[in-house]
Amino acid sequence: MKILILNGSPRLNGNTSFALSAIAEGVSKNTQHCVEIINAAKLKVGGCTACDACKTNGGNCIMRDDSRSVIDKIYAADAVIFGTPVYWWGISAQLKAVLDKFYSKTAQFKEQNKKIGVIAIGASAFPGKQYELIHDQIKCVCDFLGWEMMFGLSFSAAAPDDLKKSEAAVKEISEVWKKF
Numbered sequence: 001m002k003i004l005i006l007n008g009s010p011r012l013n014g015n016t017s018f019a020l021s022a023i024a025e026g027v028s029k030n031t032q033h034c035v036e037i038i039n040a041a042k043l044k045v046g047g048c049t050a051c052d053a054c055k056t057n058g059g060n061c062i063m064r065d066d067s068r069s070v071i072d073k074i075y076a077a078d079a080v081i082f083g084t085p086v087y088w089w090g091i092s093a094q095l096k097a098v099l100d101k102f103y104s105k106t107a108q109f110k111e112q113n114k115k116i117g118v119i120a121i122g123a124s125a126f127p128g129k130q131y132e133l134i135h136d137q138i139k140c141v142c143d144f145l146g147w148e149m150m151f152g153l154s155f156s157a158a159a160p161d162d163l164k165k166s167e168a169a170v171k172e173i174s175e176v177w178k179k180f
């Protein structure tokens with residue numbers, strides 16, 4: 001199985017990055033699956049302009065940036081984990097730019113059956129509306145595309161190294177590989 005992890009945080013030493021690296025490590029150590037992390041903040045992905053060129057060219061975004069390559073990687077993956085910091089009750093703009101480009105392959109994605117996970121990390125205490133909103137958004141995407149929402153995790157952490165200080169969170173994250 002190919003597992004693609006999409007990191008929506010621009011803080012590459014922050015909480016989301018820590019969680020996603022630990023998940024990738026768990027998968028590599030304990031399973032035969034291939035795992036790759038893509039940092040959305042390192043990509044150049046322009047906002048979708050709804051030009052609809054993708055609707056007549058076989059599902060390819062025509063922007064001369066990283067849109068097409070990241071969507072092709074998602075297309076090739078069996079499972080995708082979305083990791084995001086909570087930004088204003090939602091996912092980060094970097095991750096949203098990639099998500100919007102799903103539009104280029106909506107038809108092709110609907111023919112697939114991917115497994116999806118989501119991890120949202122915010123400064124607010126858990127539970128909270130922001131975690132619900134993010135999970136619901138990704139669940140709606142899954143329902144629309146006919147993909148399987150495998151898991152959703154949320155953690156509360158504010159400073160970049162807060163998450164790694166929580167023994168309970170670290171334990172939960174270290175066991176995510178078991179879901180695959």
Ligand SMILES: Cc1cc2nc3c(=O)[nH]c(=O)nc-3n(C[C@H](O)[C@H](O)[C@H](O)COP(=O)(O)O)c2cc1C
Pocket residue numbers: 009010011013014015016017084085086087088089090121122123124125130157158159160
């Ligand atoms: C632009 C911005 C908006 C934020 N909005 C929220 C929010 O609505 N709710 C929340 O709980 N935390 C919010 N936060 C805090 C971050 O989610 C929190 O610091 C998180 O740990 C960042 O994750 P990271 O270290 O992976 O980047 C916001 C932070 C920034 C920079």
